[in-house]
Amino acid sequence: MNDTSVRILDAQGRPMSSVYTGAGAGFGNQLVNWNPMAQTADAALLPTLKMGNARADDLARNHGIASNGVQLHVDNIVGHLFRLSYKPRWQRLGMSEEDAASLARDVEQAWTEYAEDDVHCYLDAERKRTFTMLIREGIATHTTKGEIMASAEWEYRPGSLFKTCIKTITPHRVSNPHNLMDTNRLRGGVNVDRYGAARSYNVRDTSVPGYMFGDGMGSTWREIPRETSWGREQFLHVFEPTEDGQTRGANRFLAVMEQMHMLGKLQHTKLQNAIVNAMYAAVIESEMDSSAAFEIIGGDGGEDVLQKWMMSMLDYHAGANIRMNGVKIPHLMPGEKLNLMTSSNADNGFAELEASILRWIAAGLNVPFEALARDYSKTTYSSARASMLDGWRYFMGRRKVIAARFATKIFALWLEEAFSRGVIVPPKGAKSFYDGKASWCNCAWIGSGRVAIDGLKEVKEAVLRIDSGLSTYEKELALMGEDYQEIFQQQIREVRERQEAGLPPPSWMRVTNMAPDEREAA
Template sequence: MQSKILDMHGKPMASSYAGAGSGLGDQLAEWNPSLKMADAGLLPTLQQGNARAEDLVKNHGYANGAVQLHVDNIVGSLFRLSYKPNWRTLGISERDARDLATDVESAFREHAEDPVGCYLDAERKRTFTMMVRETVATHVILGESMASAEWIERPGSLFKTSIKMISPKRVSNPNATTDSQFLRGGIEQDRNSAAIAYHVLNPRYGFSESLNGYGYGEWRRVPRETRWGRQQFIHTFEPREDGQSRGANKFLAVMEQLFMIDKLQVTKLQNAVVSAMYAAVIESDLDSETAHAMIAGATTGDEQMQQGLANHLAFSAEYHKGASVKMNGVKIPHLFPGEQLNLKTPGNADNGFAALESSILGYTAAGMGVSKEQLTRDYSKVNYSSARASMLESWRYFMGERKVIAAGFASSVFSLWLEEAINKKIIKLPRKAKYGFYERKSAWCNSEWIGQGRLAIDGLKEVKEAVLRIESGLSTYEKELAIQGEDYQEIFSQQVRETEERKAAGLPPPSWAMAMLLNEAETPEEPVKKGEAA
């Protein structure tokens, strides 16, 4: 029984907010959710929610497409390092910082993007970009991504730093221990809810229950970092509340709708197939009593009835087989006496299904942070302005995910590699630097990441827009080329090389270079001032 607070006149007091009251007609009276901390609401059903999300991605086209949409827009085909040491803090010149960045970017890409050796991956299956793509995909499906830093010596590799990708499904409390203040969701924590170590289950293969933390296997305790501060475990997710230990997958808010739309599609398809199977039926004039007697006798074993039914059906079939009448090549049915032809036309195959499906997909797209057109790959009902607006909204979301998830993981991996490269003297820091690597680690490891460029609906309009922003001083070549997924330094260097090669081959300069030369030639010379030598 719900208690009510009454005023001095015995009437229920109005709530400060309508949403906290009982609502019109007491519609909200039975809606009494309890306030819980993030872990209390997530951890008890974490494995079930992740299992359902994973099943959706395996068996549902839209769910699988949503994951791929995130991966392609956030990461793309190459995740480029743009190394930017904080040269002001480190006390080095900008020129020294640029020279260092050139060396670091070249050395990192050579090691990280090696498609043959794959030495950065402990399993030797992935390049660095592939690892980042897996990180984003896992974050969408399971709400977080995990990896451990390993030290592996391999012939042919200059570096021992390797990254072991770890499925979040493997991190759990040892032996299904109940969550406590200092151990939640397989993560040891201090009194400030900061992670200290992670417990990773190594299952005995062949026992599927082991991934749920109740079966066979052994747990390995992995510290978050070493005593000198080198990161050992990389846990990437975006917390929504203080004290949150694990991440919530992207499908939890829309899982019910996605699951039901799949069932609805299958049911609708079956109905359409059944409706289309029968074009016509022949109805007999046999009275119900006689038909019932013949069928009942046939099913109960009455030999006379069985023989009568068989004779009737055989005679009817023989009659239809021989009754072939045609006029001008068109067959005319000649029916058995007492029969009539009843044509069956399929009913409305849609019957409002398209509108319902569109509504559910719009709901799903909103919950996933993408536009409906991107989720369905259907742009037939939008114009240029609407399509561009929806894609820019999604782009803003993708950029946030790139910064927090993809770049967060990539920066952790890069800092591990850079530490080893500096200690091995493969990368040499400028001599004039005021601080060493461990004194200002974040300043030495500061970097940005360039992923997939933004899709251009009308390339000409967007190029003109970019040119105007640069010429008006509102943007730079670095920013505009990063939007396209390119590194401006690589573009500039390539332009210089191509211009020199065209000149050596006797070809005219590119059109943009020719325009610059013409502008310089048409610029009037500054007049000589009085008293100066001409």
């Protein structure tokens, strides 16, 4: 009996087993030469970490789209003020809910007084940044380098109640001492234990001669432990691992770096082409070569004769009053003709190509295309809102995983000292700070509000969610970047002041009166 079944053979003529299409040769053998190596995250990232971060820095400094991509992360994740919403787990700490609310107000006021002091900036070891500025810088660094690094310092500052301060560290400075090769226990400048947990970090010094004539980093390394013997963090390192054993973070530009770099070159080339095409409106062509000109002049060649011929042509044209914008028809020399230069199409499909590349870059950076390109010309309300909400979901994930983690680490350092100094006094019967550190340091952070494309519709949506019991004032005001407790307290003050001034109380309008339904015509 003949076997008529179809068999697929490999390059050696052997029958192929059943595999996923993506792991095979592909239709027409397009995937035959695509053989990437299976590597861990560190093996793929660490050998090119320095170059990848340096290229991302260069793009952020010199490429407008890259700079905007970084700024979108900073503005949407952090905003102009990163507010603390302190939420101690009062049940686990052994205190009442009333005591927890009173403690939260005290902690928030003391923290804001120290962290957002924009006059002295005691929280910053360099005394240049407030707490919000530290978080904004951290998000910008995370976007271009994939991680945030800082050290916890203990410095006495005249006029400061606290000694806790933060020294930001660029990830460029964290590397293996004397550029040693990576090992199982030393990877990317990080000393790790057998599970891959960081034990200490090796940081290059910045005290070097000729600071501005190099990379600004010295040839000595300082080892900073991750934490003290009692658990106080000494080195703050925040990034989002993608698989087990990952030691350092990957920046957001790695997946789109090639396209972004070439887009800049494409724009420069197109701009130069447009400038050259616009420089010349007309040229005068002559059919006379140099030998014919020499014969007319009567010379036997040479540079002097050529110069005389060129000068005679110039004198003739000047005397003939040849003009372009004067509408006069020029009278040319024998053998000459006027050739009008028409500029080629300045676009020639460039806008579509540029938009396609920008969409690729926006997808790689996880930001809305319209916001990255600053182009809303082809966007409807529905598509713009869908794009912004999709981007908002990504930004909120980054706020929780990156910005809030970095902020909480700094807050925990301050709170430990505040308890130690007696600035914050826990309620009687509550656990000590070290017995319930995670519960004491539990908090939320309020950053920038969500962009409102149609404010009336979105306010109505928020009010309906509250009235339906699907949301709370705390959540809805947090979406606007506001603290509900501050809003309520301000409303009470305003009502009292209106009464004292003899003004009628504000009228709280129902949602149906404030924003009635507008049914679209079918």
